[in-house]
Amino acid sequence: MEPINGQPNAAAAVEGESAIVADATLSAALQAAAAATSDAEWGEASGRLSAELALRAAAGETSTLVATFARDAGVQPARVGATLAELEHWPWSPPANLAGAIGAPPTDRTLVDGHQGDGRLGGIRRLFESETSLTSFASVLDDPDVLTAPARRSLLALLDVAWIEDPAGWSTAVGEQLTEWNDARNAISVAPSSQVNVLSAGANFPTTVENKLPYPVNVVVHASPSNGRLVIEEDVTVTVPAESRTNVLVPVKAGVSNGNVVLTVTLSSPTGVPLGQPVQIPANVQADWEGVGATILAVVLVLFFGIGIWRNIRRRRRERAEAAAQGADGASSDVSSDTDVSTAPVGSEASEAPETSESPEGRND
Missing domain, CATH: 2.60.40.1710 (Subtilisin-like superfamily)
Known part of the structure; x- marks a missing residue:
């Protein structure tokens, strides 16, 4: 992007849309300081950054600017921290937050036409399609933002113009991001x-x-x-x-x-x-097994109870027969005893009758 006139703020208006534009000169000095591998190298890089800011302040230019670290700045966290601490001590360049940069008066800018290869355009198209699918997929969550917000940040990072100088690295990063989103949708x-x-x-x-x-x-x-x-x-x-x-x-x-x-x-x-x-x-x-099973169960129950009832009836008949037989034996014993008792006197009287009987002649005498 190019400024139309004057010293630009980081805030920009591009065809009616809001944007933030990083200052290339300041960003290069900042990244060099953060990537320094020795104290001497860091001192030289931070000195260039301080001088650049001092020159702009001396020219009377009042602008809210944005400088960016490299994507691998986290490799040297100590250098990043030291550089930020140094910036805070320079009175000619007081620090500002992102909200202040966005709220500064925007500078009108126009887009500069540039050629983009088919590979990059195809990768960007796939990124947008995959991110759209992921957003629809996120409806399974009570809070879709836990999935869609990180995806949007990753998408914007991959659209950074800094990737233009590293097409191979960008292609690898795009492939990894598409794989991650695809894995989430298939989870x-x-x-x-x-x-x-x-x-x-x-x-x-x-x-x-x-x-x-x-x-x-x-x-x-x-x-x-x-x-x-x-x-x-x-x-x-x-x-x-x-x-x-x-x-x-x-x-x-x-x-x-x-x-x-x-x-x-x-x-x-x-x-x-x-x-x-x-x-x-x-x-x-x-499904017929349900009816077959019920029939088998019913037959088993009928046989079980039927056999039980038949055994009860048979036992009772046997008990009645035994009781009847015992009653018949008792009656026979009683009859035999009565017969013996009643015939004994008769026999005695019969035997004694001749001894006590008298002839008619004797009674007449």
Whole structure:
């Protein structure tokens, strides 16, 4: 960018939009001081920075300027701290914050046409497309900003003009950023599963949802059968804790016949954004087993109680027969005793009768 007239502030107006423009001369001196590997080198670089600021102050120019560190300035944190401390002690260049730089009167600037290779333009296009997809994906979060805000900062950093001088490094950084965002979008998935047996007319089809993000997510689980053997009653909405798995039960009903069916399980955000890749889970529907099992159970119960009742009846009959037999034996014993008692006197009297009887002649005598 180029200033239209006068000494520019860092604040700029470009085709109606606000911008902040770093001073190239001051930035070069600042970066040299921060990257110094010896005290002598640092003293020389900080001296150039001090002189540049002093010359501008002596010319009576009052501007709010911005200078930037290099991206690898963190490698020498001690030099960065020493340089900032030195800046604060120079009375001709009091420090300002970013809000002060943005609030300064803007300088009108125009864009300078420059050629950008197809590789850079293609990389920028992919960055914007991926960042847009990530923003839609973030609807799974209660607070999407925890994901979208860092992504926006990373995008803006990759659009910095400083990368123009390092196309190879920029291409590598773009690839790493795209991979990171793609991994985030694929962090929610349906775990593969073996065949599930459905043995009743109404059942819950089990599936597992995995969340690799460091935040809890809200997802909608949808299942679609490959044929009419299973009917999906409704989708299931579930919250999966951070970096964990959650078992989800999808209500299903047996359909027209038994046999094999494949359920395609997909995930989406509460706003309908697709998540991850569809997963196919095979199922074997044998809903008749519910009726067969109930019939077998009923037969077992009938046999159990029937045998018990039959044994009770048989035992009672046996007890009655034994009681009747015992009663008959007792009656026979009583009859025999009575017969012996009653016949004994008769026999005695019969034996004594001839001795006591008298003939008619004797009584007449």
